[in-house]
Amino acid sequence: xxxxxFREVTRAVYPAAVVFALYLLMRGHDQxxxxxxxxxxxxxxxxxxMLAFGAEAARRRYRLMLRPSLVIGLAIALGxxxxxxxxxxxxxTFSQVxxxxxxxxxxxxxxxxxxxxxVVLVIIGSxxxxxxxxxxSKRTRVAS
Amino acid sequence: xxxxxxxxxxxxxxxxxxxxxxxxxxAGAVALLAxxxxxxxAVRYWPVVAAGSTRIVPIGGLPDLFSLNLRVDQLGIFFVLxxxxxxxxxVQYARGYFGEKSSRLFWSALLAFMGAMIGLALADSLIxxxxxxxxxxxxxxxxxxxxxxxxxxxxxxxxxxxxxGAGGLALLAGIALIGGRxxxxxxxxLAAQKETILADPMHRIGLALMLLGALxxxxxxxxxxxxxxxxAAPTPVSAFLHSAAMVKAGILLIGRLLPVFxxxxxxxxxxxxxxxxxxxxxGWLALRATDLKELLAFSTAGFxxxxxxxxxxxxxxxxxxxxLHILNHATYKAALFFLVGWLDKASGTRDLGLxxxxxxxxxxxxxxxxxxxxxxxxxxxxxxxxxxxxxxxYEIVMGGKFERLTPALVAVIVGSSLMVxxxxxxxxxxxxxxxxPSAEQGVPPEKRSSWLxxxxxxxxxxxxxxxxxxxxxxxxxxxxxxxxxxSPAIWHYVxxxxxxxxxxxxxxxxxxxxxxxxxxxxxxxxxKVAAETLSNGTITLAEWWTRVAQEGGHPRYLSVILLTFVxxxxxxxxxxxxxxxxxxxxxxxxxxxxxxxxxxxxxAAVFLLVLRRRIAKLIMLTVAGYGTVVVxxxxxxxxxxxTQILTEAVALILLLLIFRQLPDLGPDPRSNRQKxxxxxxxxxxxxxxxxxxxxxxSHSPSERAGAEHLRxxxxxxxxxxxxxxxxxxxxxxxxLGEIVVLALAAxxxxxxxxxxxxxxxxxxxAAQERGS
Numbered sequence: 001x002x003x004x005x006f007r008e009v010t011r012a013v014y015p016a017a018v019v020f021a022l023y024l025l026m027r028g029h030d031q032x033x034x035x036x037x038x039x040x041x042x043x044x045x046x047x048x049x050m051l052a053f054g055a056e057a058a059r060r061r062y063r064l065m066l067r068p069s070l071v072i073g074l075a076i077a078l079g080x081x082x083x084x085x086x087x088x089x090x091x092x093t094f095s096q097v098x099x100x101x102x103x104x105x106x107x108x109x110x111x112x113x114x115x116x117x118x119v120v121l122v123i124i125g126s127x128x129x130x131x132x133x134x135x136x137s138k139r140t141r142v143a144s
Numbered sequence: 145x146x147x148x149x150x151x152x153x154x155x156x157x158x159x160x161x162x163x164x165x166x167x168x169x170x171a172g173a174v175a176l177l178a179x180x181x182x183x184x185x186a187v188r189y190w191p192v193v194a195a196g197s198t199r200i201v202p203i204g205g206l207p208d209l210f211s212l213n214l215r216v217d218q219l220g221i222f223f224v225l226x227x228x229x230x231x232x233x234x235v236q237y238a239r240g241y242f243g244e245k246s247s248r249l250f251w252s253a254l255l256a257f258m259g260a261m262i263g264l265a266l267a268d269s270l271i272x273x274x275x276x277x278x279x280x281x282x283x284x285x286x287x288x289x290x291x292x293x294x295x296x297x298x299x300x301x302x303x304x305x306x307x308x309g310a311g312g313l314a315l316l317a318g319i320a321l322i323g324g325r326x327x328x329x330x331x332x333x334l335a336a337q338k339e340t341i342l343a344d345p346m347h348r349i350g351l352a353l354m355l356l357g358a359l360x361x362x363x364x365x366x367x368x369x370x371x372x373x374x375x376a377a378p379t380p381v382s383a384f385l386h387s388a389a390m391v392k393a394g395i396l397l398i399g400r401l402l403p404v405f406x407x408x409x410x411x412x413x414x415x416x417x418x419x420x421x422x423x424x425x426x427g428w429l430a431l432r433a434t435d436l437k438e439l440l441a442f443s444t445a446g447f448x449x450x451x452x453x454x455x456x457x458x459x460x461x462x463x464x465x466x467x468l469h470i471l472n473h474a475t476y477k478a479a480l481f482f483l484v485g486w487l488d489k490a491s492g493t494r495d496l497g498l499x500x501x502x503x504x505x506x507x508x509x510x511x512x513x514x515x516x517x518x519x520x521x522x523x524x525x526x527x528x529x530x531x532x533x534x535x536x537x538y539e540i541v542m543g544g545k546f547e548r549l550t551p552a553l554v555a556v557i558v559g560s561s562l563m564v565x566x567x568x569x570x571x572x573x574x575x576x577x578x579x580x581p582s583a584e585q586g587v588p589p590e591k592r593s594s595w596l597x598x599x600x601x602x603x604x605x606x607x608x609x610x611x612x613x614x615x616x617x618x619x620x621x622x623x624x625x626x627x628x629x630x631s632p633a634i635w636h637y638v639x640x641x642x643x644x645x646x647x648x649x650x651x652x653x654x655x656x657x658x659x660x661x662x663x664x665x666x667x668x669x670x671x672k673v674a675a676e677t678l679s680n681g682t683i684t685l686a687e688w689w690t691r692v693a694q695e696g697g698h699p700r701y702l703s704v705i706l707l708t709f710v711x712x713x714x715x716x717x718x719x720x721x722x723x724x725x726x727x728x729x730x731x732x733x734x735x736x737x738x739x740x741x742x743x744x745x746x747x748a749a750v751f752l753l754v755l756r757r758r759i760a761k762l763i764m765l766t767v768a769g770y771g772t773v774v775v776x777x778x779x780x781x782x783x784x785x786x787t788q789i790l791t792e793a794v795a796l797i798l799l800l801l802i803f804r805q806l807p808d809l810g811p812d813p814r815s816n817r818q819k820x821x822x823x824x825x826x827x828x829x830x831x832x833x834x835x836x837x838x839x840x841x842s843h844s845p846s847e848r849a850g851a852e853h854l855r856x857x858x859x860x861x862x863x864x865x866x867x868x869x870x871x872x873x874x875x876x877x878x879x880l881g882e883i884v885v886l887a888l889a890a891x892x893x894x895x896x897x898x899x900x901x902x903x904x905x906x907x908x909x910a911a912q913e914r915g916s
Binding site for chain 2: 028029030031032033034035036037040041043044047070073074077078081090091092094110112115116118119122123125126127129130131133134135
């Protein structure tokens with residue numbers, strides 16, 4: 001899709017999508033959002049970029065990122081579940097700490113956040129991998 | 145303590161892995177470390193457990209579901225020591241037996257087999273026990289089928305796997321039934337509440353299923369037929385499998401169940417009937433057999449029958465002479481198998497018909513002496529541990545004052561005389577053959593490893609020590625403090641037990657002499673035929689079912705899945721007692737808003753049917769998906785709506801990418817009949833789903849699903865968005881499973897595209913070559 005407007009819009013939307021994904025990730029435990037949705041938003045950003053700048057560019061840019069993010073994501077998700085066992089809790093019991101921030105806000109950090117980060121990485125990794133492979137492959141028609 | 149126990153179980157498995165990678169000539173030495181190490185670590189427990197102490201050692205598990213407890217008691221440690229001891233003998237023997245011709249896979253499978261048996265002995269949790277049980281099934285399959293390039297070996301492996309595997313399934317069902325009803329899978333807890341368990345009539349089914357597992361594993365009648373097939377295994381494996389592992393696993397399980405079910409009304413009749421029937425029937429089969437290994441195999445099933453019957457009686461008698469019987473059988477049977485391995489090497493055959501013409505007495509005196517002691521022990525003659533074991537068994541049959549004594553006594557005498565007869569048959573056949581010696585076919589003496597005779601020699605020492613100093617072995621080593629019904633002595637005064645023994649010796653001699661005359665009789669179809677029929681039948685059945693269930697077309701798979709859903713949905717509605725009026729619910733203000741998505745979805749569905757092009761259909765599918773999004777928004781589920789919007793978008797793009805590689809749809813290739821079937825299935829699914837949705841949507845909020853989750857989430861201050869709290873806190877393991885599936889799917893895409901790329905390149909190259 002070789003369109004100037006689309007490319008420029010993508011340039012603007014891409015960072016916004018990333019920020020939005022982070023926002024969804026952070027608020028996920030209390031408000032609509034969460035790791036799965038954040039991962040999907042990030043994937044959509046990748047899709048946009050692929051459609052705007054072509055598969056080859058996207059492939060060059062993400063090639064070294066996608067599959068590692070798959071593995072690292074799985075490791076983080078699994079690891080975050082196993083860490084509580086160090087203190088003798090059953091696996092996947094997440095505890096949380098709250099800090100008061102200046103201005104009356106509160107920052108809540110919880111083991112679930114780490115788990116959600118793992119989920120995000122796996123989702124962007126797997127959808128991205130599938131996309132890069134499929135867009136990148138030449139159009140080959142099945143003999144009919 | 146916990147660490148040592150875990151080390152005992154893990155060591156063989158670790159060495160099994162190491163044996164796979166070290167140079168082949170070291171593999172045997174590495175393998176020696178496992179039984180030696182296990183024996184060294186376990187033997188320290190013996191004085192404690194022999195004094196009667198039992199300890200339960202928890203090593204983990206899932207709380208509220210099951211625990212993974214280990215158990216340190218006399219039976220368990222006895223089996224660990226036995227497995228390690230015979231395992232040590234087996235490994236050393238196998239090093240001599242195979243010489244340079246062993247394989248890493250053999251050592252590895254043997255060690256894993258050993259480790260599984262040890263784990264089985266130490267498990268208190270039935271879950272853990274079942275896992276190790278199945279590992280013995282799998283590793284024995286590998287070991288029996290070691291010579292997988294030979295048809296007989298493969299068939300033997302498949303047969304034993306089918307029988308013991310089916311038994312394993314029965315065992316699992318039994319464990320689930322008993323454990324599920326009792327609320328625990330721990331043998332120690334089960335034994336503590338045995339009154340409650342025995343009061344429940346369902347325990348009979350559970351017990352029968354578990355015994356089915358034990359009896360198939362121990363090759364008891366009528367499942368004895370898999371044992372001769374398993375003789376395709378290399379001889380050291382047969383020795384181990386018959387003396388300390390695999391078939392002994394069934395005996396071990398019976399011993400483990402005894403404290404729980406010993407007083408059940410099924411226990412005594414089932415175990416004594418099956419055990420004594422096996423004792424007699426397999427004794428008869430052993431007398432008929434001409435292959436020495438097959439003969440010994442049937443003899444194993446027979447003696448295990450004796451032990452099974454012993455456990456049957458022990459249920460009421462509370463005797464603990466099990467160690468005597470098991471040690472006796474393990475030592476003489478392993479030694480005899482080892483000796484047959486030596487004979488096979490030396491003469492090139494195991495066939496008694498051929499061996500009779502070779503007169504091994506004049507060729508190898510040491511072997512003859514060892515064979516002599518082994519067969520004496522097998523026949524249960526005095527001066528061996530075998531004698532003690534048999535006397536002890538007669539004692540429990542006679543002394544326990546059980547009803548139906550006569551048939552049991554007859555079975556015992558007949559079985560024992562058969563043992564005497566085939567023991568004579570082996571010794572006289574091999575060593576005192578009446579014919580002119582013929583030329584040797586086997587490996588020349590200087591190339592035979594001397595370990596092939598040393599190892600059985602050591603094992604038989606135990607027999608002789610037990611026979612000559614029974615008091616020391618039984619009362620001080622095996623079970624100190626135990627009152628032995630028959631005083632362990634070489635000789636006791638003429639009493640009923642001695643009379644039975646003498647009668648069985650005489651009958652055995654007559655049987656042996658008579659057999660020489662009668663063996664020209666035509667044979668009945670042997671158990672081999674039964675085994676082949678059964679395994680072929682099972683495989684035919686499996687092939688037929690695979691053809692039916694896995695025909696390879698998506699329409700059928702989808703139909704099965706969807707119809708299951710329909711059935712489950714209808715069941716669910718019916719089970720909940722919902723009438724049609726309940727389903728429909730009142731017509732409220734929400735209903736008009738609901739018409740918007742309904743219209744969207746229905747229109748999209750109609751277009752989906754009518755449109756021809758794939759991509760157009762895909763877009764209609766997405767429209768229907770966004771219709772669902774509207775439904776979620778109406779019911780104020782922003783999380784679901786957000787997720788659905790994004791998944792629809794991603795799915796649309798992924799599918800577009802796939803579809804652009806497919807041709808346009810041609811005319812519908814389905815026959816009218818198929819169209820009707822598919823249409824009916826679709827209509828059913830649609831109606832069920834519509835009914836379920838309608839029902840769910842028109843129910844009052846007081847019955848809303850997930851109230852418990854809301855409450856928990858609030859009380860534990862987990863988070864305010866309960867949907868995500870469920871995903872990350874309550875169901876984190878589910879979520880983990882899902883992302884693993886997603887990751888695997890992505891890798892699958894990569895692999896498939898690579899394979900396609902490679903196939904295309906090959907095609908192009910072929911085209912170029914044709915062109916040039």
